[in-house]
Amino acid sequence: MCGIVGYVGKQKASAILLEGLKRLEYRGYDSAGLAVEHDHAFEVVKKVGRVNNLVAETAHHRLAGTTGISHTRWATHGGVTDANAHPHVSSDGKFALVHNGVIENYSGMKKFLLGQGYKFLSETDTEALVNLIAYHYKKEVDRPDSSRFLESVRKTLRHVEGTYGIVVLCTEHPNELVAARKGSPLILGIGDGEFLLASDVSAIISRTQNVVYLKDGEIVDVTPKNFTITTLDQADVAPVIDRVTWTLEDAEMGTFAHFMEKEIFEQPLALENGMRGRFSEDQSTANFGGLNLTPADFRLIDRIYFCACGTAWHACLVAEHLIERFARVPVEVDYASEFRYRNVPLRPNSLFFVISQSGETIDTLAALREAKRKGHVTAAICNVVGSTIARESDGGIYQHAGPEIGVASTKAFTSQILIASMFALYVARMRDMSFSDGVQYVQALKQAPDLVRKVLEQAPHIKEIAKRYAHHHDFLFLGRLSLFPIALEGALKLKEISYIHAEGYPAAEMKHGPIALISENCPTVFFAPKGEIFQKVVSSIQEIKARRGKTIVITTEGSEFPAGLTDEIITIPDCHEAVLPIVAAVPVQLLSYYIAVELGRDVDKPRNLAKSVTVE
Ligand code: M6R
Numbered sequence: 001m002c003g004i005v006g007y008v009g010k011q012k013a014s015a016i017l018l019e020g021l022k023r024l025e026y027r028g029y030d031s032a033g034l035a036v037e038h039d040h041a042f043e044v045v046k047k048v049g050r051v052n053n054l055v056a057e058t059a060h061h062r063l064a065g066t067t068g069i070s071h072t073r074w075a076t077h078g079g080v081t082d083a084n085a086h087p088h089v090s091s092d093g094k095f096a097l098v099h100n101g102v103i104e105n106y107s108g109m110k111k112f113l114l115g116q117g118y119k120f121l122s123e124t125d126t127e128a129l130v131n132l133i134a135y136h137y138k139k140e141v142d143r144p145d146s147s148r149f150l151e152s153v154r155k156t157l158r159h160v161e162g163t164y165g166i167v168v169l170c171t172e173h174p175n176e177l178v179a180a181r182k183g184s185p186l187i188l189g190i191g192d193g194e195f196l197l198a199s200d201v202s203a204i205i206s207r208t209q210n211v212v213y214l215k216d217g218e219i220v221d222v223t224p225k226n227f228t229i230t231t232l233d234q235a236d237v238a239p240v241i242d243r244v245t246w247t248l249e250d251a252e253m254g255t256f257a258h259f260m261e262k263e264i265f266e267q268p269l270a271l272e273n274g275m276r277g278r279f280s281e282d283q284s285t286a287n288f289g290g291l292n293l294t295p296a297d298f299r300l301i302d303r304i305y306f307c308a309c310g311t312a313w314h315a316c317l318v319a320e321h322l323i324e325r326f327a328r329v330p331v332e333v334d335y336a337s338e339f340r341y342r343n344v345p346l347r348p349n350s351l352f353f354v355i356s357q358s359g360e361t362i363d364t365l366a367a368l369r370e371a372k373r374k375g376h377v378t379a380a381i382c383n384v385v386g387s388t389i390a391r392e393s394d395g396g397i398y399q400h401a402g403p404e405i406g407v408a409s410t411k412a413f414t415s416q417i418l419i420a421s422m423f424a425l426y427v428a429r430m431r432d433m434s435f436s437d438g439v440q441y442v443q444a445l446k447q448a449p450d451l452v453r454k455v456l457e458q459a460p461h462i463k464e465i466a467k468r469y470a471h472h473h474d475f476l477f478l479g480r481l482s483l484f485p486i487a488l489e490g491a492l493k494l495k496e497i498s499y500i501h502a503e504g505y506p507a508a509e510m511k512h513g514p515i516a517l518i519s520e521n522c523p524t525v526f527f528a529p530k531g532e533i534f535q536k537v538v539s540s541i542q543e544i545k546a547r548r549g550k551t552i553v554i555t556t557e558g559s560e561f562p563a564g565l566t567d568e569i570i571t572i573p574d575c576h577e578a579v580l581p582i583v584a585a586v587p588v589q590l591l592s593y594y595i596a597v598e599l600g601r602d603v604d605k606p607r608n609l610a611k612s613v614t615v616e
Pocket residue numbers: 309310311312355356357358359360361364407408409410496611612613
């Protein structure tokens with residue numbers, strides 16, 4: 001939520017800031033703005049709407065400075081207006097600030113500052129923060145000039161309740177940025193004679209691959225020559241410099257029309273990368289270097305909890321199915337946002353797992369912290385390396401799916417399922433799964449990329465179906481067992497990028513209510529793979545047909561249906577249960593994508609959404 005970019009160096013800051021903002025736009029796209037410092041004054045440009053609006057507006061400004069900050073906003077406090085766009089400037093004109101997060105005690109701060117004569121121009125919580133910095137700066141008049149800016153920010157942050165990633169500029173300290181984080185991501189990029197600050201790596205990857213992932217409670221003071229990191233309590237922090245493994249090309253759209261399309265087609269590669277080097281020498285089980293649990297630890301675990309949000313929660317449901325089916329360990333799945341307030345009685349000997357593409361989702365992070373507080377061993381499946389969740393969990397498995405920019409998660413989802421499936425195998429092989437079943441399972445996993453390639457070949461067929469059905473206002477998605485979560489995911493994908501109402505249900509639950517929705521205007525997407533309950537699913541399809549409902553059936557090769565039962569058929573390769581949910585997810589991703597394109601939706605930046613939900 002909200003993207004931040006800051007720059008200090010020798011180049012003209014505005015061009016670098018705008019390029020970074022474009023790459024961060026998926027984090028929020030209600031408004032965008034920048035502030036550049038030059039000759040002890042700020043030039044501030046802000047505009048409602050997309051970064052391109054801001055780019056157009058900047059053409060009318062000089063923006064000569066080499067130090068600046070910028071922001072793309074996902075509105076929390078205050079409507080979507082130019083005035084509420086960041087950066088915000090203190091009423092004495094000395095400070096400009098960009099902020100990602102929520103200042104919970106801002107109204108008390110604002111009241112105090114109004115009493116002190118500070119003026120407010122926006123409805124945001126952020127403006128209280130920048131004015132409080134100005135207030136402390138004024139009070140710190142006797143402090144040496146070299147530390148006055150930094151210490152004013154530090155003092156201010158000690159009063160803050162809530163979350164923030166901030167970058168601050170000061171007219172009296174040209175060529176200096178002070179930045180800090182608590183609960184919102186912030187990265188320092190170390191370039192050649194320049195430093196960048198950003199909410200995530202994609203904003204700075206064109207200038208450097210060397211980064212420091214700042215931690216909660218840290219403040220960084222940056223000049224073109226140097227940087228220092230300290231804590232809110234003034235303790236020095238020795239920086240750990242990481243090298244980002246992916247490149248600019250990975251974060252670009254290339255020849256695709258949208259990031260979502262690119263990411264759907266990248267799935268075979270993402271799956272290959274998720275498996276690389278992770279099978280045992282005898283090819284009968286998986287290996288995970290970062291879990292930090294021994295086989296002996298695993299033998300003691302008698303329950304696994306999974307928590308996540310959105311699409312990642314659907315991946316948890318698939319994990320539940322696969323782990324219970326193959327490893328025979330009971331699994332419980334919860335929405336992270338519910339778990340954190342429900343005070344769940346976690347059983348001893350439980351492993352607490354979270355799944356998060358971004359590794360920054362605030363509810364998932366809170367759930368993880370709550371489980372840790374209660375003394376449970378925690379683990380995380382994350383895609384973003386160095387993210388807060390990856391760092392705070394006791395152990396973890398990186399997805400290695402590459403950057404996911406499209407707001408609608410696709411390759412991260414199938415890669416999460418892959419990791420969950422490998423984890424199910426790993427636990428199963430420590431328990432009752434035989435060597436030969438393990439070998440078969442590994443072979444099946446290794447086929448997943450090619451199976452997905454086969455489904456992707458059907459894109460033109462699915463596009464035609466999408467054109468025929470795009471005008472409907474309601475859809476049902478039905479599936480059973482491991483494909484019930486894929487039905488939920490199909491419905492979510494359609495909702496979020498097409499704005500079409502869709503519901504996912506276990507197929508047999510249809511009779512208990514949703515069947516009332518069925519008419520010729522509400523098509524049903526049915527998962528009907530071959531298998532022991534195939535006939536039961538066929539009966540459910542018949543019930544739909546009897547009520548004149550249209551059916552789009554996703555089935556495995558060789559399945560046969562009574563004549564007239566299916567209006568549309570999408571055939572996926574017959575495969576092992578370990579990979580079926582991965583293979584079955586692809587057609588619904590494509591269907592949703594092509595429907596959204598047909599409707600002219602903004603696929604990569606659907607309304608009201610942001611890629612990573614870092615506020616409650
Ligand atoms: O980064 P996370 O995996 O923690 O994000 C969780 C959800 O916010 C995310 O999956 C969301 O539901 C996506 N927009 C779905 O496409």
